[in-house]
Structure formats: C-alpha cells, structure tokens
Amino acid sequence: MDINFSGKRALVRVDFNVPLDKESFKVTDDTRIKRALPTITHILEEGGSVILMSHLGRPMKKLKEDGSIDRERFTLKHIVERLIDLIGVEVKFCDETVGKKASEMSAGLKRGQVMLLENTRFNEGEKEGDSEFAKALASLADVYVNDAFGTAHRAHASTTTVAHYFDEEHKTFGFLLESELKNASRVTDNPERPFVAIVGGAKVSDKMLLLDRLIDQVDTLIVGGGMAYTFMKAEGGKIGNSLCEDDRLELARELLAKARKQGVHLLLPTDSVVADAFSNDANFRNAPSNLIDEGWMGLDIGVYAQNEFSNNIRNAKTIFWNGPMGVFEMPNFANGTKLIAQAVAEATQTGAFSLIGGGDSVAAVNMMGLANKVSYVSTGGGAMLELLEGKVLPGVKAMSVAKLEELE
Ligand code: AMP
Numbered sequence: 001m002d003i004n005f006s007g008k009r010a011l012v013r014v015d016f017n018v019p020l021d022k023e024s025f026k027v028t029d030d031t032r033i034k035r036a037l038p039t040i041t042h043i044l045e046e047g048g049s050v051i052l053m054s055h056l057g058r059p060m061k062k063l064k065e066d067g068s069i070d071r072e073r074f075t076l077k078h079i080v081e082r083l084i085d086l087i088g089v090e091v092k093f094c095d096e097t098v099g100k101k102a103s104e105m106s107a108g109l110k111r112g113q114v115m116l117l118e119n120t121r122f123n124e125g126e127k128e129g130d131s132e133f134a135k136a137l138a139s140l141a142d143v144y145v146n147d148a149f150g151t152a153h154r155a156h157a158s159t160t161t162v163a164h165y166f167d168e169e170h171k172t173f174g175f176l177l178e179s180e181l182k183n184a185s186r187v188t189d190n191p192e193r194p195f196v197a198i199v200g201g202a203k204v205s206d207k208m209l210l211l212d213r214l215i216d217q218v219d220t221l222i223v224g225g226g227m228a229y230t231f232m233k234a235e236g237g238k239i240g241n242s243l244c245e246d247d248r249l250e251l252a253r254e255l256l257a258k259a260r261k262q263g264v265h266l267l268l269p270t271d272s273v274v275a276d277a278f279s280n281d282a283n284f285r286n287a288p289s290n291l292i293d294e295g296w297m298g299l300d301i302g303v304y305a306q307n308e309f310s311n312n313i314r315n316a317k318t319i320f321w322n323g324p325m326g327v328f329e330m331p332n333f334a335n336g337t338k339l340i341a342q343a344v345a346e347a348t349q350t351g352a353f354s355l356i357g358g359g360d361s362v363a364a365v366n367m368m369g370l371a372n373k374v375s376y377v378s379t380g381g382g383a384m385l386e387l388l389e390g391k392v393l394p395g396v397k398a399m400s401v402a403k404l405e406e407l408e
Helices: 031-045 076-087 100-107 124-128 131-138 161-165 175-188 204-217 228-234 246-261 303-314 335-349 360-367 381-388 394-400
Strands: 009-013 049-053 091-094 114-117 143-146 171-173 195-199 220-223 265-267 271-275 284-288 297-301 318-322 353-356
Touching (some): 031 049, 031 076, 031 175, 091 100, 143 161, 171 175, 175 318, 175 353, 175 381, 204 318, 220 303, 228 246, 228 297, 246 265, 265 303, 297 303, 318 381, 335 353, 335 360, 353 360
Parallel strands (some): 009 049, 009 143, 195 220, 195 318, 220 265
Antiparallel strands (some): 271 284, 271 297
16 A cells, blocks of 8 residues: 555545344344455554444345335344444444535544445445436545455445545555455466366356356366366266256357367266255265266266366366355365365465465365365455456456546
C-alpha cells in the first residue's frame, strides 16, 4: 500500500461476508475477517482511522414477507464482537451505510479508531453500481482502500464505482487483494512447467470458459467431479444416472478436440466410485467411468484415477485447483478429493507453486488441515475464476482509472 495513512480516514472495502449460525447469528468461520486484518492494522499503526464497509449475504433476494429488508438477519452488527476480539480495538457500529449518522460518525473519527458501516447491500444502489450512492460513500473518507478480492469481479458501488471518486494518489489495494493478484499472476504469467490444472465440481456450464482458457496454458488438465461425466458421455460412454448436462455434450467434444490438437494432456477419471443413490448410505463400488449401469451414478473418482491424477500432480511445478473430485461432503465419496489435496500438498513440499482457487476446494483443503501446506489459498471463488479466464476484474480496473472529474 503506497499511501501514508497518518491522520487520514480510510474507507476500506473488505469482504466480511462470513457464514453465521442460523439461530444465534454468531460467526461460524472468521477466515475472511482474519485475512483483512493486516490491512486494517497497518492503517491504524500508521496513525490513520478506518471506516470498514462490506456486504453480508443477499438481503435483497431474501426479503421478508411484507417485502421489507430482513435487517435483523443481515445486519453486519452480528460480526462486531468477533471483529473487536480479532483487531483488539473498539469498533463503533453505524446502523446506516450512508447518511447523516454515517457522516457525523466518520467526521468524528480520531487516529487509531475504527467504525463499521451497515451492510452495503441494504442499499439498492450497491448492486447497480449507482454513482450517487458511491459518491456518498466516498464523501466519508480521505482515501479508499479495496481489500475485498471476493467481490472484485462485481461492478458494485462499494467495490468499483466508489474508486472513481478518488484520484490515483488517494486509492490503493489492500494487502489481501494485492497478494491475491500476485499469486494469480504466478499461474497466468509464464508459469513454471509442467503446469497442471485440476478442475472439478458439479457443472461444466459454470466452468466452460475456464476450461477453454486453461487448455491454452497448461501441460495437463485434470477434469474430475460431476462435470467429468458430461465428457464421458460425449465420448460415447455409458454413465448411468451420473450428473450430465446434455446441452453441453458438443462443447465437451470441442474441448476434448482442442486439447488433442494443442497437445494438452486432458485426463478424465478412468474409473469411478459409483453408488445406487445420492446418499452416504447408498451401496457403492468401483466401476469404469464409461460403463456405469442404469440406476448407478459416479460420485467420486475411482482408485485408478486417484493414482493417475496424483502421479501427475506430484510431477508438477505449477498447480491450480478448483472444484472437488466428488461429493466430498459425504464421507464415503470424499476419498478422491482428499487424495488430490494430499498430492497437491506433497508437490508443494518438493517445490511446486500451488494455488487453490476458492470455493469448495478451499473447504476440502481446510477439512484436511492442509491449508498451510499449499502455496496460496484464495479467498475468492468467482473472482479467481474470472482472473484465470483472462478477464480484468472491474474492481481492479477502477483502481487504475483517474478520478471521474478528471475524465469529464
Ligand atoms: P462447484 O460449486 O461447481 O465447484 O461444485 C461443487 C459441488 O459439486 C459439491 O457440492 C460436490 O458435492 C458436487 N459434486 C462433485 N462431484 C460430484 C458428482 N460426481 N456428482 C454430483 N455432484 C458432485
């Protein structure tokens, strides 16, 4: 961060969209808060004050029966106690995001003090990237810091538009966002080879662009999870009741052909753990992935695939992983994902750079206690995927754009 924060009020966009217990509303996983601490602490230590803002959940999608916002459920007040424990200084909570109270409270902030604004998504203007709302946010502070990587792919008011109201000397990325970009670039810009990408999860349709782009970059592309069965069927396999997107069969064929043409090693699971129901209590056995009986479905990669995938991963020098290899939430179908996580950790120990790209693969790595054994665990699922797809994130772009008035 190349701003001297001494005596300045910094408006800091963080990602405090943390999971809460459904009844007590207590924070059940504070990883995202912890990852924002270095930026907050740095500003305070330099003699600045901090105005934190974030979204929490999707209040506009989950309105109350009478059509009003469920403020009790989605208020950021729920996280204040944990935030104070973690930062170790008092945090003043403002029950509005912009307005008279927010202005007075921010104007009264002294060096070393912290305040938290109410959920940005309580305001209609947030998701629309509304200029008036963004301008009101900007008026609360002297400088703007974006440290919310998880929402940097959204052109929202607090992540993107607000940056247009600060010139380049008065806006900067926070440490977290900076390190997310730096780590992503180790995969996207001249990765050390062999470069192995592992993509899993439920649907091909969610990761089409990613797969297409990865084929241009990797030496080996490993495809596991539910999406592998669309590829299996596209190649003429019998997949029983496994997950399949019939409208993506042609696309799967195109991706397979592209990989062949470019000499990319595209690995699908040769065998699977198949089950007779989508349940941890179902009967299950190992079977070839292209010969699955009707009534059975592939819920994890099989023993042969586990070994083949792991061997490829162990030889890699750069690894990107997004998406589980099976229904890892059910213990009987978690083995494939566990072994892949272990192989990634082993490769890292012998010198590979490994990036875990958000979402369920992060949950899997955490579940196994391997988060410290990989090179970098991203805090942003969608944002990391978009970076890997080669897109410029709106929240990132806005930081290099001059102040709005200078453009007019
Ligand atoms: P995604 O959000 O696309 O990364 O998908 C993650 C979800 O995919 C997890 O909830 C997994 O349970 C699910 N999944 C992975 N493999 C399979 C499979 N073979 N069949 C059905 N669902 C799967």
